[in-house]
Amino acid sequence: MASELAWYDLVCYGIVGVTSVGSLSVLWMHEGASKRELGPLDETLLLGGVSSSTKLWNSCWPGMHPFWLLLMRFLSFLTLAVFLTLDVREYDVSIFVYYTEWTFTLVMIYFALGTIISAHGCWQYINKPPLENGEMDLFLRRDLEESMPKNPIAYKDKEMKGSIRLQSQYIEEEFKQRVGFWGYVMQITYQTSAGAVILTDIVFWCVIVPFLSISHFKLNMLMGAMHSLNAIFLLLDTALNNLPFPWFRVAYFVLWSCGYIIFQWIIHACGFTWWPYPFLELDTPWAPIWYLCLAVVHIPCYGLYSLIVKAKYMILLRFFPRELFRI
Template identity: 40%
Template sequence: MTKNVFSRVDLSSFVTGSTEHTWQPTMSAETNIPSYWLNWRFFLCAIFVLTSLFLSSFLIWKYEGPGKRRKRGGGHDHDQREGTGVVYDDETWNTCVRRIHPNWLLGFRVFGFVTLLGLISGNAIADGAGIFIFYTQWTFTLVTIYFGVAALVSINKFRSGDNCHNGVSSRVDEEQGSYRPPIHNENSNVFKASNGHERHNRSTRQVASTLGYIHQILFQTCAGAVLLTDGVFWFIIYPFLTSKDFNLDFFIVIMHSVNAVFLLGETFLNSLRFPLFRISYFVVWTGVFVIFQWIVHACVSFWWPYPFLDLSSSYAPLWYATQTHRPYAAVGLMHVPCFGVFALIVKLKYMWLSKCFSEEP
């Protein structure tokens, strides 16, 4: 059984053998022997993970992309609505407020990429490559990649010179004033169109490139993953670890805070939508992390980065650690509220902007 004990060890001990800076849980059993894997616990966990990946892949196949259209009713081909998975080019580089020029968003993205890259590189140099055994560093790296892709999208638009009007249509901008709400699909899972220009703009807006779709997908994957890592750490893990067993240091605080700050700043500036079906990518991201952990631990026996991943307990299929008093229960189920909270943040942003600018004289 896994003990609820944490010892002071360097994160880089996984690579260098040092034992000075942070913590690791006590090992419960050898993980690189057949008996650890050839049992009912692992097979139930594998069924759960693979089923989640299959359902996520199905949702992606069904909704992702501009070609997924739905008929209104009556079966007429000319009367169709865009699918929820369409991403328009201007959504990837434009701001949600006309008064804020897209170049400010460009600058923020470049600054975010440089800062996050410097922090994750510094963390790797200080503590060794072993940090990448943790989901936290995976997520921080993913957010860094997102800001790099976002900066590239904005730079490409800046170089093309097409963003000088800060909008799709200057006539529509004049009619709507300073706030330019995103044009959403009428059948969107999150938003309804808030103006009368939807049909006009749908026929004139350019669908995003492959890079634009990658940008949108990364944004929504990062949103759920950041809330999961930072929320679980600050509200579950850290409160239940005593100062004797666990001390905060610079990189631990940074890895569980700065990513959220930059992502929220990006969210309040950009004009990206947040269709709910893209929770599938968040689930796939976590599923890949779990499978990676299984493969590594099947090859090398060492401690699990998170106790709820340990497969030695009969409670393993429920995704929490062996003792019922542990504060890690139902971490897998937290994907839904974490993604939903960020979707709510995006929706509240547009509602607030719409209300503020609609009240302007």
């Protein structure tokens, strides 16, 4: 970095600052407003406007057992962990100066959370929890019949139905509370990863590989895998999962990238000498244009993934009756 701040440095700082504040404002208006309208229980389960814990671990495809989504997520996590380990062994921990490794790790965290939550969901499914398999009334009725005395005069049918309803609500709230915070984090990680994967892979394959010559850059099979497996596994998960994709969550994606840029500024202020991506350099009058383009490109990247999600549901509507699939 230059010893003195130039006007274009200040403009770049302003672009990142305004973008960060704007993203936080979007989250406050949409995410925060939605939470304030809900109760304490539903607030912890806000799934892009849908309060349903089963969407975290159920597939959108009719008749598909949640075990297959669990298996896919576990194998994806395992594969990504292996390749990230190989990447660190090849280049040491300094490889994390690249946005690719940040995104790759984020995708791996999503699959780790998804594996845990899917495992819990499969446990519920196997044990046939009354909430999800239509056996709530039968389960509670048997419990009441075993516990109450054999005196038909003491208990009327109306009272039993009222007790069943109360216990049903209690058990339903207990199941929902188990999802809570981690289900919310899982969604944000998924939606942030979606935009970041599109940005990372497009910039790598369409800009860096064909046009930029970097002394630190040498294309090999490991690097190619790091810039393709993240998208492949995430797209496969998207094809199977039932997670929503609200537009305003693009703000998390933008904040993720702003965090990476601020990280680059900090390490360069501390003496780091080279930029992993030439378009992040500040010591050039063209820097504001690059930074502005980077800010704008987040919208089409997130929008492209949103179109992929919509296309999936269009395919579902075409091949299955609406009442069969889980949307």
